[in-house]
Amino acid sequence: MSLNAETKARSTQGQTSFFKSMWAIVWKDVxxxxxxxxxxxxxxxxxxxxxxIFNFAxxxxxxxxxxxxxxxxxxxxxxxxxxxxxxxxxxxxxRGCLDGLLLAPVDRSAIxxxxxLGNLIFMLVVEAIVLPIYSILxxxxxxxxxxxxxxxxxxxxxxxxxxxxxxxxxxxxxxxVLLPILLFPVILPVLIAAVRASSYYLQGQPMDLIxxxxxxxxxxxxxxxxxxxxxxxxxxxx
Amino acid sequence: MEExxxxxxxxxxxxxxxxxxxxxxxxxxxxQEAVMGQxxxxxxxxxxxxxVGMIGFFVAVVSGIFYLAKGEHKWDVAGLAGIELGLVFFxxxxxxxxxxxxxxxxxxxxxxxxxxxxxxxxxxxxxxLMLRQGIEDPDRRARFGAIYAIVGFVSxxxxxxxxxxxxxxxxxxxxxxxxxxxxxFEMTADMKTAFFFSLFTxxxxxxxxVWHRIRLGNLADKVEALKLKLM
Amino acid sequence: MLFLYEGPVDTGSYxxxxxxxxxxxxxxxxxxxxxxxxxxxEDLKMIKDxxx
Numbered sequence: 096m097s098l099n100a101e102t103k104a105r106s107t108q109g110q111t112s113f114f115k116s117m118w119a120i121v122w123k124d125v126x127x128x129x130x131x132x133x134x135x136x137x138x139x140x141x142x143x144x145x146x147x148i149f150n151f152a153x154x155x156x157x158x159x160x161x162x163x164x165x166x167x168x169x170x171x172x173x174x175x176x177x178x179x180x181x182x183x184x185x186x187x188x189x190r191g192c193l194d195g196l197l198l199a200p201v202d203r204s205a206i207x208x209x210x211x212l213g214n215l216i217f218m219l220v221v222e223a224i225v226l227p228i229y230s231i232l233x234x235x236x237x238x239x240x241x242x243x244x245x246x247x248x249x250x251x252x253x254x255x256x257x258x259x260x261x262x263x264x265x266x267x268x269x270x271x272v273l274l275p276i277l278l279f280p281v282i283l284p285v286l287i288a289a290v291r292a293s294s295y296y297l298q299g300q301p302m303d304l305i306x307x308x309x310x311x312x313x314x315x316x317x318x319x320x321x322x323x324x325x326x327x328x329x330x331x332x333x
Numbered sequence: 334m335e336e337x338x339x340x341x342x343x344x345x346x347x348x349x350x351x352x353x354x355x356x357x358x359x360x361x362x363x364x365q366e367a368v369m370g371q372x373x374x375x376x377x378x379x380x381x382x383x384x385v386g387m388i389g390f391f392v393a394v395v396s397g398i399f400y401l402a403k404g405e406h407k408w409d410v411a412g413l414a415g416i417e418l419g420l421v422f423f424x425x426x427x428x429x430x431x432x433x434x435x436x437x438x439x440x441x442x443x444x445x446x447x448x449x450x451x452x453x454x455x456x457x458x459x460x461x462l463m464l465r466q467g468i469e470d471p472d473r474r475a476r477f478g479a480i481y482a483i484v485g486f487v488s489x490x491x492x493x494x495x496x497x498x499x500x501x502x503x504x505x506x507x508x509x510x511x512x513x514x515x516x517x518f519e520m521t522a523d524m525k526t527a528f529f530f531s532l533f534t535x536x537x538x539x540x541x542x543v544w545h546r547i548r549l550g551n552l553a554d555k556v557e558a559l560k561l562k563l564m
Numbered sequence: 565m566l567f568l569y570e571g572p573v574d575t576g577s578y579x580x581x582x583x584x585x586x587x588x589x590x591x592x593x594x595x596x597x598x599x600x601x602x603x604x605x606e607d608l609k610m611i612k613d614x615x616x
Contacts, residue, residue, distance in 0.1 A: 256484065259480075259484070260481070263464065263481070266468065267467030269467040280485070281457065281485055283488070284495040287492075287498075288495050311491065311498070315491055318487060329479070330477070370575040371574070371576040371579040372578040372579045374582075375582030378586045379582070424589065428589075432582045433578070542593065552604045552608070553600075553604055560611065
C-alpha cells in the first residue's frame with residue numbers, strides 16, 4: 096500500500112516537475128522579451144510594414160479588399176512568425192542557453208513545449224495588436240469569435256512545427272534563409288485551411304462550409320504536436 | 334563494395350527491356366484517346382513517374398526512421414538516395430503534367446490538387462537538400478535530414494487534402510464540372526494494360542536507380558573516409 | 565467544344581515534347597550517376613596511388 100502511494104507521489108512529482116520546467120522556460124523567454132522588447136517590436140513593425148505594402152501593392156477597392164483580408168492577414172502572420180522563430184532560437188544558440196538547458200536535469204520535451212509556448216505567446220501578442228490596427232485601417236470588424244478561433248488554431252500549428260524546424264535551421268550555416276524554406280512547404284495545410292476558414296467566418300458563411308477547414312487545422316495541430324514531441328529529442332541529442 | 338552484384342546487372346537489363354516494351358505499349362499499342370489526341374499517351378509515364386517519386390519519398394522516410402532508431406550510417410545513404418530519386422521523378426511528373434495540360438486546357442499550369450501537391454513535395458525535397466548542405470557534422474546532417482523527411486512526409490497528405498477542399502470552391506478547369514476529375518477519360522482495356530505495365534516498369538527502374546545511388550553514396554563515403562585518413 | 569466535330573486534336577508535337585522530357589531527364593540522371601561514379605573511382609585510384 097505504501098509502495099503504491101510512494102510511486103504515485105513520485106509520478107505526480109514527475110508531472111509537476113515537467114510542467115514546472117516548461118513554465119520556467121516560457122517565463123524565461125517571456126520575461127526576457129518583456130525587458131528588452133526587441134523581438135516583439137521587430138515582429139510588430141514588420142507586420143505593420145507588410146500590411147502597408149499589401150495596401151499599396153494590391154490597390155484594391157473596398158469590395159475586393161474584403162475578399163482577400165484573410166489572405167493578407169495570414170501572409171502577414173506567417174512572415175512575422177518566421178522572424179520570431181528565427182530570433183527566438185538564434186538567441187538561445189548564440190548565448191549558449193540551449194546547451195545550458197540541455198545539461199540541466201530537465202525533460203527534453205519540457206524544453207520543447209516551453210519553447211513552443213513561448214513562440215506561440217509572441218505570435219498571439221503580435222496578432223492581437225495587428226487585428227485592431229488592420230480593423231481600423233480597413234474599416235472592417237475583425238473581432239469575431241470564429242476568426243479568433245482560427246487564428247489560435249493556426250498559430251498553434253505554426254508554432255509547433257516552426258519551433259522544431261527552427262531548432263534545426265539555427266544550427267546550419269544558412270540559418271536565416273533556411274527556416275522559411277524548410278517551414279513553408281510543410282506549413283501549407285495550416286495556411287490554406289486557416290485562410291479558407293477565416294475568409295468564411297468573415298463572410299458569415301454557414302458552419303458546414305467552415306467545418307472541414309477547422310477539422311484539418313485541429314488534426315494538423317494534434318498530429319504535429321505528437322510528431323514534433325517525438326522528434327525533438329533527436330534534434331538535440333549529441 | 335566494388336563488385337557490382339549480379340542481381341543489379343539483372344535489374345539494369347530488365348529496366349531497359351521493360352522501358353522499351355512500355356514505350357511500345359504506350360506509343361503504339363494503346364489506342365489514341367478520342368478527345369485529347371496523341372498527347373494523352375504521356376499520361377501513362379506521367380503517372381508512373383509520380384508513383385516512383387512517392388516511392389522515393391517513402392524510402393527516405395523509412396530510412397529516416399531507421400536512422401533515428403538505430404544510428405547506422407547506411408540508412409542515411411538510403412534516405413538521400415530516396416530523396417534524389419523523388420526529386421528527379423517528381424520533376425518529370427510536374428513537367429509532363431504541364432505539357433499535358435497545355436494543348437488540352439490551353440494553360441501551362443492547372444491548380445489541380447495532384448499537380449500542386451507534387452510541386453510542394455518537390456519543394457520539400459529541395460528544402461531537404463538545402464538543409465543537408467548547410468550542416469557540417471555528418472551525424473547531425475543525417476539526423477536532421479531524417480527528421481525533416483518525416484515531417485515533410487506527414488504534412489504532404491494534409492496539404493493534398495487542404496488543396497482539395499480549396500479546389501472544390503475554385504474550379505479552375507474550364508468546362509469541367511467535377512473538380513476532382515481533371516483530365517479524366519475512360520480507359521479501355523488496352524489502355525489499362527499500358528497503364529499498369531508502365532507502373533510496373535517504372536517501379537523496376539526506380540528500384541534500379543535507387544540501388545545505384547546507394548552504391549554511389551557508399552563509394553563516396555569510402556573515398557571521404559580514406560581522404561581523411563591520408564591527412 | 566470544337567473537337568467533337570473534327571475528331572481528336574492534333575497534339576502530336578506535345579506528345580513528342582512530353583516523351584522527350586521523360587526520356588531526357590531519366591537519361592540525364594543516369595548520366596549524372598555515372599559521371600559521379602567515375603569521378604569517385606578516379607579519386608579512389610589516386611588515393612591508393614598516393615598511399616603506396
